[in-house]
Amino acid sequence: MFLSPGFTGFRSTSQVYLFLEYLNSAKSTNPSWKPADAQSLLEALVNPPNGLLRLAECMRWPSEPGAIENWSFIQGTLPVLQYMSSDWVVKSIIKHNVNALYGILHNNFKHVQSTLETFIPQMIARRAFREVGVAGEVSGLDVFTSIFVIFVQYTQCYKDALQVNLGMRELAEKLAGWFYEWESSLESPTTPFDDSCRNLTPSMRRFKLAELRKRAESLLSVVNHTQVVVTRQIAPQIMEASRGKAAFRREALLAGLHREYQGPGELRSSGPLHDNDKISIQDIRIPPTQDELLCQLTPYLPSSIPGAPHQYPATSVQRLLDIQFRLLREELVAPIRSAVQLVSRDLAEPRHAKTRLSEILQKRGGLYRGSGQDSVMFSLFTNVELDTFAADRQGCSVGLIMDSPSRKSSSKKRLMNGGLVALLSKAGSNGIEVFLGTISSNDDELERFTRASERGRIQVSFFDPEIELRIARQVHENHGPQTDRTYFLLEAPLLYESVRPFLLGLQTQSEDFAFADYLRHHIDTEYLSNSPAVPPLYAQQPGFSFQLKSLLRPCAAIGSLQLDATNPSSIARVRRELQESSHLDKSQAEAVVDTLTREISLIQGPPGTGKSYTGVQIINILVQNGVTPIVLMALTNHALDHMLESVLDKVTQNIVRIGSRSANERVSKHLLKDMARNSREHKSAIGSKFKAMKEAERAMEDVLAAMLEERxxxxxxxxxxxxxxxxxxxxxxxxxxxxxxxxxxxxxxxxxxxxxxxxxxxxxxxxxxxxxxxxxxxxxxxxxxxxxxxxxxxxxxxxxxxxxxxxxxx
Incomplete structure (x- = not known):
């Protein structure tokens, strides 16, 4: 009813509460809801946007004149926060739906801020999360968990959240303060907080509060790390006890790095290197810009040595993400930057000068080999002409007609779908223009281009719209290909789509990701060695224990073996029992116990020592104890298929093989794409999505056709x-x-x-x-x-x- 096109808006507060009651029933704790149903609901809320309009009304309703006095935070605001912070939304893989949902918060932040600043202090002062006239009450665990999750997720969805909504930082600090006040009042002997959290066992309450405290710290870290305050860092001094030749070399290296340090962007003494030189990696465009490609100065690359100068604190997670992003991106940008600069250098030479480019032009394309330090090799295509637009499933692309490669220089590895290419344009004595894009032609089209005798055609999706506008101008002005302008196409020796998802992930990664404490830099080189082993989070939950009876021999004197990962005596007893009564040898038993009681572990050994066998036993224990789902990765497809075959034999048939390059006939029956295609729940969704995609494709074709009309x-x-x-x-x-x-x-x-x-x-x-x-x-x-x-x-x-x-x- 509320999502139908005929419903134009809520007419009363009771309608708002009724809509949110329906919405809040979609939770993982409701047995009548399945994950597929939850994703269908999210899709229905976003497309068409009637659901988004209703949620926006819910956020704005308390700000309407006279509405705040009769508004219920528990019935009207908390359900919106709980739904948007639920696992079915936050962990949804349909990111554009999640972004659309959080766009409602982005555009109505001030209304939500006003509501929270009105009701949370009142409930804190009242020492209870309840309201007059509203049946029941909620726990602060539910309130603050929803709030912290939703705002951390919001900053991940919208990089400019703190710049657009300037009150975000102040609100986060207030929310953290209210949380700490609520937490301390739970144990207050004078004015205790009336909360159902107090009914939990002390160990369970400590566990829940510790997790909630981490969420509060994560939100504060997110809103504060954007305030980059850089001071002149002093190279760390080597302690007298550790002074030696290696220490002296490290001290000299760090001193040199600090002496020559020039930060990124505005932190550089003479200003940014180019238009894509930014302080924050969130502001850096992943594909390089023309200014960046033509810049002759050495790019800023941070050192990965602990203690080296950097704009972020030495042990911060921001520093780790910044270093990993910049170094990985340089692997992508360096080859294409070197290629563009080599061609640009040749174009700047006099016409009669003999250059590598002139040789390739005479041959109508070929492989450009740099010399000296510029040892990069890349394919160069000549006599490029702009054709026209095309619309397909990947978006808008431009047709390029150019000389096809000679048989002698052709290679199966050239011009791959998704490959990064640069279109270089030069007109007369003017400088060159560079347009980056990715190849959108399919394999059959690329094969036809390779086999063409003279000239062929490919499709390229460009990052910047300038090329499309140039073609449109040519058509409207009745111009043919511009004879005074020369185009070249060069292909980068690295597949863009193989790197882009990781760079995007580093840009959007929150600071509370798994194993962050192990991965971030530590000034103390003995930090990890001296840190106690921490059990996995699920094993820290009070009352949880592993049942290991599947490892015992049939003739064992004991019929059950429980392992409490937080109890040292239980761990010691299990080690002894496994060595005496299981079918594992001593090293395998140690490996199993260490893996189950540590959140990160490494099992190594020479071939034939039973590493794969031990791994299968660990997987079996996790599955039997309900610790699922499990992600299994390997360096090669063969190794992964071999492990999965063992899992099928000895653990479970409930597996999903991700990827399409499985040579194992048995494992290939569990491919994700085949299971989704044959699933009754997904067939209708896939059909509707395909229909919507075709409609969007036809609409794009109509727009492109209209753009190409002369009148x-x-x-x-x-x-x-x-x-x-x-x-x-x-x-x-x-x-x-x-x-x-x-x-x-x-x-x-x-x-x-x-x-x-x-x-x-x-x-x-x-x-x-x-x-x-x-x-x-x-x-x-x-x-x-x-x-x-x-x-x-x-x-x-x-x-x-x-x-x-x-x-x-x-």
Missing amino acids: VAAPEMSEVIIADCPGYYESLLAPPRWIDALYAQSTMQSGWELSGGGRPMAGKLEYWHNGMDIRWLTPPKAKVKERKNLVNRNRYAIDDDEGNTSEEGT
């Missing part, structure tokens, strides 16, 4: 004028009478034609658009020959009937 059709022109200038449109339909008479005279026949030829035209709008009324008022120009004859002619002479001239005096 704007009268109906489309009318729509624009009516929308933007309705009063002007009325004057066009009712012009002065003399224009009406001219128009009627011009349309007496089937149509009128423009002077100089052209197709017949009709309609007052086109008559006006072509300025026919102004043309009628403009006298025709005299012919050149007649003007020459008039030079020596008496302007006062009178022509007779036969055209002879006579002169008369006065």
Whole structure:
């Protein structure tokens, strides 16, 4: 009802509460809801956007005049926060739906901020999360968990959240303060907080609060790390106890790094290197810009050595993400940057100079091999012409017609779908222009291009729209390919799509990711060695224990073996029992116990020592104890399939093989794409998505066709004028009478034609658009020959009937 197109908005507060009651029933704790149903609900909320409109109304409702006094935070605001922070939303793989949902918060942040700042302090002062006239109460665990999750997720969805909504940082600090006040009041002997959390066992309450405290710290870290305050860092001094040759070398290295340090972007003493040199990696565009590719200065690359200078604190997670992003991106950018600069250098040489580029031009394309330090190799294609647009499932692309590679230089590894290419444009003595894009042609199209005898065609999706606009201008101006401009296409020796997802992940990664403490830098090289082993989070939950009876021999004296990962005596006892009563040897038993009691572990050994066997036993224990799902990865497809076959034999048939390169016939029956295609739940969803994709593709084709039209059709022109200038449109339909008479005279026949030829035209709008009324008022120009004859002619002479001239005096 609330999502139907005919529903235009809530009419009362009770309607809002009813809508949110339905919405809040979609949770993982509700047995009638399945994950597929939850994703369908999210899709229904976003497409069409009726659900988003309703959620926006819910956020704005308390801000309406007179509404705040009768508004219930528990019934009206908390359900929105709980749904948007639920696992079914936050962990959804349909990211554009999640971003659309959080766009409602982005656009209504001030309303949500006002509501939270109004009700949370009242409940804190009341020492209970309850409201007068509202049945039941909620726990602070639910309130603060929803709030912290939703705002951390919001900053991940919208990089500019803190810049657009300036009150975000202040609100986060207030929320953390209210949380700490609520947490401390739970144990207060004088004014304790009336909360169901107090009914939990002490160990369970400590566990829950510790997790919630981490979420609060994560939110504070996110809102504060954008405030980059850089001071001149001093190289760390080596402690006397550790002084030696290696320590002295490290000290000298760090001193040199600090002495020569130049930060990124505005932190550099002389300013940014180029337009894509930024302090924060969130502001860096993943594909390089033209200014970046042509920049001759050495790019900023942070050192990965602990203690080296950096704009973020030495042990911070931001520093780790910054270093990993910049170094990985440099692997992507360096080859294409070197290639562009080599070609640019050759183009700057005089015409008669012999360069590597001139040799390739004579051969109509080939492999460019740099020399010296520029040892990069890349394919260069010549005589490139811009063709036209195309719309497909990957978006808008541009056709490029160019010389096909010779048989001798052809390679199966060249021009791959998704490969990064650079289109270089040079006109006369002007500088070059660089347009980056990815190849969108499929394998069959690329194969035809490779086999073409002279010239072939490929499709490229460019990152910048300048090329599309250039083609549109050529069509509208009736120009063919520009003869004064030369185009080259070069292919980067690295597949762009193999790197882009990881760079995007580093840009959007929150600071509370798994194993962050192990991965971030530590000044103390013995930090990890001295840190106690921490059990996995699920094993820290009070009351949890592993059942290991599947590892015992049938003849074992004990029939059950429980392992409490947080209890040292239980761990010691299990080690002893496994060595005595299981079918594992001593090293395998140690490996199993260490893996189950540590959140990170490494099992190593020479071939034939039972590493795979031990791994299967660990997987079996996890599955039997409900610790699922499990992600299993391997360096090669063969190793992964071998492990999965063992899991199928000894653990479970409930597996999903991700990827399509499985050579194992048995494992290939569990491929994700096949299971999704054959799933009854997914068939209808896939069909509707495919239909929507085809409709979007047709709409794009219509837009592109309209862009390529030489003339704007009268109906489309009318729509624009009516929308933007309705009063002007009325004057066009009712012009002065003399224009009406001219128009009627011009349309007496089937149509009128423009002077100089052209197709017949009709309609007052086109008559006006072509300025026919102004043309009628403009006298025709005299012919050149007649003007020459008039030079020596008496302007006062009178022509007779036969055209002879006579002169008369006065």
